[in-house]
Amino acid sequence: RFGSDELKKQFLVPTIAGDVVACLGISEAGAGSDVANIKTRAVRKGDEYVINGGKMWTTTGCQADWMCLLANTSEGPPHQNKSLMCLPMDLPGIHVTKKIDKLGMRSSDTAQIFFEDVRVPRRNLIGEEGKGFTYQMLQFQEERLWGVASVLAPLETVIQETIDYTRQRKVFGQPVLHHQAVGFRLAELATEVELLRSVSERAVEAVSSFSFFLALYVEGNDVTKFASMAKLKAGRLAREVTDSCLQFWGGMGFTSEVLVSRFYR
Template identity: 45%
Template sequence: MPTELAEFRSTVRAVWEREVLAHIDEWEADGFFDAHALFPILARHGLLGLSHSAEDGGEGAPMEYQMAMAEELGRGNAAGVAMAVNVQMHMATPSLARFGTPELKERYLRPAIAGEQVAAIAVTEPGAGSDVAHLATKAHRDGDHWVISGQKIYITNGTQADWFCMLVRTSDEGGFRGMSQIIVPAGTEGFEVVRKLDKLGNRVSDTAELRLEDVRVPVSNTIGEAGRGFQQQMQQFVIERLSACFAAVGACEWALGRTRDYLRTRDVFGGPLAQRQYPVFRLTEASAQLELLRALNEKMALMLDAGEDITREATAGKLAAGRLIREVADLAVQYHGGMGYMEENWTARFYRDARLSSIGGGADEVMLQVLARLDGYEV
């Protein structure tokens, strides 16, 4: 590893340990962390703008730096906070960075990179989750404004966000046609955070249900071209799935290491579990799968830096990453036995948090459908 990249990784680890891991148990117990307090600290170290250009206030770092950061944020059992950071960097802002006007980027992207504003992505609705083409939130034009009405649900950072990258219908065309990405500021009249949702895992992360009733937003808040929102969002999803692959490597490596350490110290039937072939082989299999995912991540990083399309690779990687982290979480609980089932042990939170990996950012079934269609199947 180049010296500069190794030093960057060490910096990220130190900041994450000091600013997040030192507080995560307390935050988890409260079911909340203050993004407006944490994000400026991360921004001072250049961590929120790695993927964005220097012109927009970011670092313009090569993809391998983003990979290193995501891996470090995956360690330490703070998945809820890591997800909130990931939303800020890789879900709510990529379309704005790529398609937004200079005025929009100055008003919303630059403050998000500086940690002064919290951002969120608002796509999912009660009747349109994996099937994005059937979303119903609608905007009609009234002079220089969009007037938006509808509902959004499962919105990460939703109770704290200052603005939302929201996908809505801006024409009567059906399916994926006629959608637009629009920045909707929180606090706009008619916008309401209905409730904070009570989740199985990632409990420190705030996830909200939103309601919009005749919310007036300037047409100038449209990201890119009106009517091209679906296509822009699909590109944004690719970056989201890539970041999930990166984070899974760090999380799995951390959990496998802790579980291996436990096997060496836990005596059963006259010897340590680390001398029992079955648990050792299961963990070794998971470790081998981890190396394959890491290799794919490195390939995707190189491809993106070269301007190549990684839709297929990111989709396959997201599918593999979700399944792998779930397997690792299950093995960790199993091999810790009764203690692994206790909330006081790290395995319980890791197990609960890991389950989201095959749902959020595109369910396993959606990943399979995308890959099948890329292979020429009509499903």
């Protein structure tokens, strides 16, 4: 949206094509949700920025070819002193020091990365210097809605597979699904998923012919409130649905043979 045509051609086009892997360098050891408190610095020296600092919780950071980096580029107010830039990950001084061992989502690598006098051309700056915080907040809205959209279908799948399993699995002479406590709970979860879909659609002001991303900002409105509400509900509901459904699978739910156990992890 804000990058030059040169940056789009060099970084965005091959990323969309799947030829390279990108990562987002925002969170730090002392600044996660508090983005304004990041400490990584990019000091301008001639036609270059010299970067020092580090990033934490960087998804795909171990394999990324380039990073969209947020760094402090001046001493001004914290919401006005940050800039975004495209950072090739093969530059001297970039150290991917740790692949974080996580409880779940283990197929997605998460890295800790340090920068030591990393030099990047000034032309790699995205948009205007000092506007990085604003640009990143706009991107977070899209990311929140993408996160919500990405869990809707899996949650529906988990519920439907649990319905199918409990319909054919018999306990005490009748299918598990025929026990009211089970049937009522699955109906309640399915209702919650539909409500999540509704608040997501409201956030993007979507109509049936629009995808999430086509509808985003279609009226030029700020959707931060509803995007944040949808993200909050999605995270809680993902845990609630997988935990509840896992119980109805009995011992099978504790094995790696069924989908619900993977979603639970």
